[in-house]
Amino acid sequence: MSEPAQTPTEALLLIDLQRDYFADPELERCRGDLVATCNELVRVAREVGVPVVEVQTVHERDGSTWTLTMHEDGQGVAERGTEGVQRVEGLEPGGAEVVEKTRDSAFFGTDLAERLQRAGIDHVVLCGVSTESCIAASARDAFALDLGATLVSDATASVDWSEHDHTLSMLRTQHRQDVVTGAAVVRRWRDGAAGAEGDRAAG
Numbered sequence: 001m002s003e004p005a006q007t008p009t010e011a012l013l014l015i016d017l018q019r020d021y022f023a024d025p026e027l028e029r030c031r032g033d034l035v036a037t038c039n040e041l042v043r044v045a046r047e048v049g050v051p052v053v054e055v056q057t058v059h060e061r062d063g064s065t066w067t068l069t070m071h072e073d074g075q076g077v078a079e080r081g082t083e084g085v086q087r088v089e090g091l092e093p094g095g096a097e098v099v100e101k102t103r104d105s106a107f108f109g110t111d112l113a114e115r116l117q118r119a120g121i122d123h124v125v126l127c128g129v130s131t132e133s134c135i136a137a138s139a140r141d142a143f144a145l146d147l148g149a150t151l152v153s154d155a156t157a158s159v160d161w162s163e164h165d166h167t168l169s170m171l172r173t174q175h176r177q178d179v180v181t182g183a184a185v186v187r188r189w190r191d192g193a194a195g196a197e198g199d200r201a202a203g
Helices: 025-048 068-073 112-118 131-144 161-174 182-202
Strands: 010-015 052-057 097-101 123-129 148-157 178-180
Touching (some): 025 052, 025 148, 052 112, 097 112
Parallel strands (some): 010 052, 010 123, 052 097
């Protein structure tokens, strides 16, 4: 296995790309394109040495981890051992580390922040669903933890595209977080890897 092209300071987070979260017809409609963009990001992340973390919501079937709204509805989601908790069809995370959560934010009640700190990560690239809930909550917590964040506009999605657009605009304005396409992230990573290779050759 070749050495990574650069010392990673970024990590790619794949959030809630699980079957239950694509039950809505609108998310199912865009699933193919969204997953394809995520897979391309994973592939290039592996090429340049950027760590990949798959963040999954996993609830217990006895209701002990349910949210207030789940209790109100009398129904859980993404429950351990069910088909709905499994990763969405087509996703190829490439042996990513897995972090389990029970609330919207990838950081709430998990050891994700500690894992990133140990790895020297100071910036996260966020993909997944849904933009206005789990993506936004994770982005806000990243800001609170002094982590830079990039939101991938074509690798995040919502059942309501006006909410998607509003949320990304708000995060860009309020927290000054980057909102770019998957292709732009790929270019940045490859440019960084090429620059690191050039520095080594010059040295």
